[in-house]
Amino acid sequence: MVNYSLMITAELENLTDLQPQGGCDDPSFNYYFKLKCGNCGEVTPKEVCLCLTDVVPHGKGSTNLVKKCKFCSREGTVTMITGRGRPLTQIQSQFGHFTPLMVFDCRGVEPLDFSFGSGWQVESIEGTKFDGVDLSGGEFVEYDEKGECPVMISNLRASFDVLK
Template identity: 70%
Template sequence: MVNYLLMITADLENLTNLQPQGGCDDPSFSYFFNLICGRCGEQTQRETCVNLNETVPLTGKGTANLIQKCKFCGREGTVSMIAGRGKPLTQEFAEEGKCVPLMLFDCRGYEPVGFVFGGGWKVESVTGTRFEDIDLSGGDFAEYDEKGKCPVMISNLRATFDVVK
């Protein structure tokens, strides 16, 4: 059993508190990434999708958010999400180039790689204007904050999976 903490950062211009639409533990937010089989090293060809709302019963007892068989070697692996570790990316952390945790994944038989930013994000300007249901699949976001009379932008999105105990 290995736990992987999804860490994100970005360049935020006049913005703060980047996070999933319903908060860091939003049960309906979908996480997309690839998986590498721990047995044969084969990487999935398409992104895998997991979210807190979807659970699958495990043989014996317990549940996981994903059970998947490696198409190359046939080994089965699981991914379970552990809520409560995420926090929004603030302007202060972004300016320092620091990452913030978004979600913790308990992976058995797989290693997550290549997180894909998609839709369903929210952020607020430094003057308090909220921007919701943002799609980051294009790699950036740019708008104008009428209240603050300034441009706002998210760019240079980056994500890593850090091994944690």
């Protein structure tokens, strides 16, 4: 069992608190990434999708994903662990710091290559909320009429850090 923390950062211009639409533990937010088999090293050709509402019975408990390797037939599981995510703030962004978004308990697989998709929210430094932000194109550009300033999200980066 290895726990991986999904860490994100981005350049936030006149914005703060980048996070999934309903907060870091939003049950309807979809996480997309590839998986690497812990046995043979094979990487899934397509991204898998994980969501807190997807629960699969497994063994004596349950998990969010059970994936069988197409190459070696070994089974791996991924269970999402809530309560550890935080929004990316403007200060963290300015210093290029990463913030944890979600923790994954992985058995037999390793997460790789997180894809930013849709369903994000962010707030301008003037207090205007932007919901349903789509980051699949790699950036978000808008104008905050209340604050009378341009807002932008760019240079999106993500990594999976092993938690000890």
